[in-house]
Amino acid sequence: MSKTFDFCVLGAGLAGLSISKHLIDSGASVCLIDTSEIASGASGTPLGLVNPATGRWGTKSWRAEKCHQAVYEDLKEIQEHTPVRLFDKTGILRPAQDEKMAERMHDNYEKNDWPEDWCHWLDKKEVHDINPELHCVEGGMWLPHGLTVNVPTYLKSKADFLNKQGLEIRINADYSIHEKGTGFRLNFSDHGTIETNSVVFAAGSYTADSEYWNFLPLHAIKGQVAVFESPKTRKFDYSISALGYIASISDHRFVAGSTYEHHFDDIEPDIEGLEYLTDRLGGVYPSLFKEAKLVDQWAGVRASMPNKKPVLGSHPEIENMFVFTGLGSKGLLYSVYLGKSLTDYIIRGSAIPKEVSVNRL
Numbered sequence: 001m002s003k004t005f006d007f008c009v010l011g012a013g014l015a016g017l018s019i020s021k022h023l024i025d026s027g028a029s030v031c032l033i034d035t036s037e038i039a040s041g042a043s044g045t046p047l048g049l050v051n052p053a054t055g056r057w058g059t060k061s062w063r064a065e066k067c068h069q070a071v072y073e074d075l076k077e078i079q080e081h082t083p084v085r086l087f088d089k090t091g092i093l094r095p096a097q098d099e100k101m102a103e104r105m106h107d108n109y110e111k112n113d114w115p116e117d118w119c120h121w122l123d124k125k126e127v128h129d130i131n132p133e134l135h136c137v138e139g140g141m142w143l144p145h146g147l148t149v150n151v152p153t154y155l156k157s158k159a160d161f162l163n164k165q166g167l168e169i170r171i172n173a174d175y176s177i178h179e180k181g182t183g184f185r186l187n188f189s190d191h192g193t194i195e196t197n198s199v200v201f202a203a204g205s206y207t208a209d210s211e212y213w214n215f216l217p218l219h220a221i222k223g224q225v226a227v228f229e230s231p232k233t234r235k236f237d238y239s240i241s242a243l244g245y246i247a248s249i250s251d252h253r254f255v256a257g258s259t260y261e262h263h264f265d266d267i268e269p270d271i272e273g274l275e276y277l278t279d280r281l282g283g284v285y286p287s288l289f290k291e292a293k294l295v296d297q298w299a300g301v302r303a304s305m306p307n308k309k310p311v312l313g314s315h316p317e318i319e320n321m322f323v324f325t326g327l328g329s330k331g332l333l334y335s336v337y338l339g340k341s342l343t344d345y346i347i348r349g350s351a352i353p354k355e356v357s358v359n360r361l
């Protein structure tokens with residue numbers, strides 16, 4: 001039997017769940033479809049930071065205030081409906097690892113247009129007052145509004161919440177998509193068909209595998225993270241960002257990430273990834289890694305655009321077909337704000353910011 005929806009959203013990661021929520025909030029009927037499980041792509045990273053000072057030098061990210069506010073509000077809303085802790089406002093400490101990093105970060109602290117209380121410069125002593133075990137050259141940034149998020153649990157809770165609001169969810173779906181008039185028909189190998197007015201592709205690094213979007217210059221970047229156990233460590237209540245990130249999950253357990261692999265043969269975690277993380281982050285916090293034992297390792301693939309900005313908007317030729325991807329390493333920060341931008345564009349005809357519009361290509 002055929003079901004009818006206003007929208008089918010393809011991909012149940014940060015992008016797909018964000019746009020699904022905004023569309024549901026605007027009164028549309030939505031079916032969210034994934035060929036695998038919820039958060040099975042890059043959004044499956046065990047832990048993620050909402051970090052407004054990004055990259056090696058702590059540059060203030062694009063529309064940091066609006067993006068931060070959007071994801072913070074969303075996290076708080078979903079948190080109200082789940083007993084499991086989804087996130088903490090941990091703040092993020094960025095100790096400089098060498099003189100050049102200290103100089104460039106200090107420049108970004110001084111010259112970027114930070115809102116009051118968003119970015120503080122700590123000298124080396126102040127960094128060591130927080131944690132004397134950290135390697136630090138000259139000082140570092142302290143970002144008290146940084147958030148540390150259990151990403152898979154956030155997204156699964158969000159999916160449950162939206163399901164109760166009427167979102168239909170089909171996971172492990174095997175389907176094909178066909179144009180039908182100004183809409184589309186999706187044929188499922190085991191669940192009949194869906195008729196929909198519009199489709200939104202939000203399939204992360206897989207988006208460009210589709211014949212409709214293979215012109216997108218998406219670049220796949222593999223990232224690995226590792227979970228460690230360290231018997232003598234107590235939970236620390238801030239996250240660390242320096243040559244990667246370190247975040248505490250509980251007493252004795254912490255996560256270290258991540259690699260940026262531009263060339264890779266498979267998407268499995270491997271020993272090279274583990275060594276890279278241990279070497280790099282072991283230099284930032286030597287005593288933490290000294291007695292740490294590996295508990296788990298995970299890998300995912302980010303989709304990144306040449307200008308490192310997401311890509312969203314209409315298909316250039318096919319009516320009612322949209323895309324939302326290219327979130328790179330900032331999916332947590334960008335997805336909620338940009339899901340709203342795309343929804344406003346689709347429903348109300350508002351302009352998409354030109355830096356992230358598909359029209360820039």
Ligand SMILES: Cc1cc2nc3c(=O)[nH]c(=O)nc-3n(C[C@H](O)[C@H](O)[C@H](O)COP(=O)(O)OP(=O)(O)OC[C@H]3O[C@@H](n4cnc5c(N)ncnc54)[C@H](O)[C@@H]3O)c2cc1C
Pocket residue numbers: 010011012013014015016033034035036037038039040041042043044045047048049050051202203204205206207222223224225257258259299300301302324325326327328329330331332333334
């Ligand atoms: C190791 C690592 C650490 C990271 N840390 C951070 C961080 O600290 N902070 C931050 O902001 N960001 C971080 N990111 C980036 C963030 O995770 C990504 O930007 C974000 O998850 C991308 O979300 P997405 O929904 O676009 O894609 P994905 O999460 O990849 O989701 C795509 C979904 O589409 C599904 N799919 C594939 N093909 C189809 C199809 N044909 N039809 C339907 N569904 C399909 C997949 O199964 C998948 O579930 C990290 C990424 C990695 C890999």
